[in-house]
Ligand SMILES: Nc1nc2c(ncn2[C@@H]2O[C@H](COP(=O)(O)OP(=O)(O)OP(=O)(O)O)[C@@H](O)[C@H]2O)c(=O)[nH]1
């Protein structure tokens with residue numbers, strides 16, 4: 367099990383913690399399962415706060431893992447129920463954060479496996495590309511799919527993101543039964559002491 371601790375919640379770029387640690391950032395649509403994913407990867411139940419309702423993570427949350435690297439839990443993009451002003455603020459914060467590319471070693475873009483990627487997902491992929499941030503795509507909540515739905519969705523996503531290769535930059539995952547966890551952790555070990 368990793369040794370991880372919460373460091374700081376940040377809601378403006380100047381508050382980002384000092385320290386020369388590489389960053390592993392988790393991003394995706396609001397309520398997609400970013401915080402659950404972090405807890406599962408680190409095998410720590412309540413490290414990142416999980417919400418039954420969208421908009422649970424409101425800031426950039428920094429966790430220090432094994433005294434070696436930061437995990438950054440981002441607020442979800444595109445949450446419809448907060449005010450437009452608040453949504454724009456989150457978007458600005460996230461865009462600004464991504465321009466600080468010197469620290470971000472890898473981003474994990476989490477997408478709900480049940481649906482075709484949304485406009486928000488496409489926007490996020492573009493933002494990562496534009497800022498030259500290396501990222502992998504994780505399709506999560508696969509416990510919600512039957513075996514045949516899983517095959518169907520897997521083909522759909524491989525077509526949608528045609529330059530991806532499974533278990534290299536495209537992974538499938540469930541935080542409920544931890545399916546796919548091992549493959550992702552093995553991959554992350556190439557980058558981080560996890
Ligand atoms: N079935 C299933 N539910 C999941 C999975 N991952 C997360 N959830 C559920 O999805 C909901 C949202 O999870 P969070 O981890 O809070 O999602 P988030 O992306 O951090 O949400 P925000 O911080 O609000 O953007 C919770 O009810 C989780 O229990 C999964 O792999 N399978």
Ligand SMILES: [Mg+2]
Nearest residue numbers: 400401422423
């Ligand atoms: Mg969250």
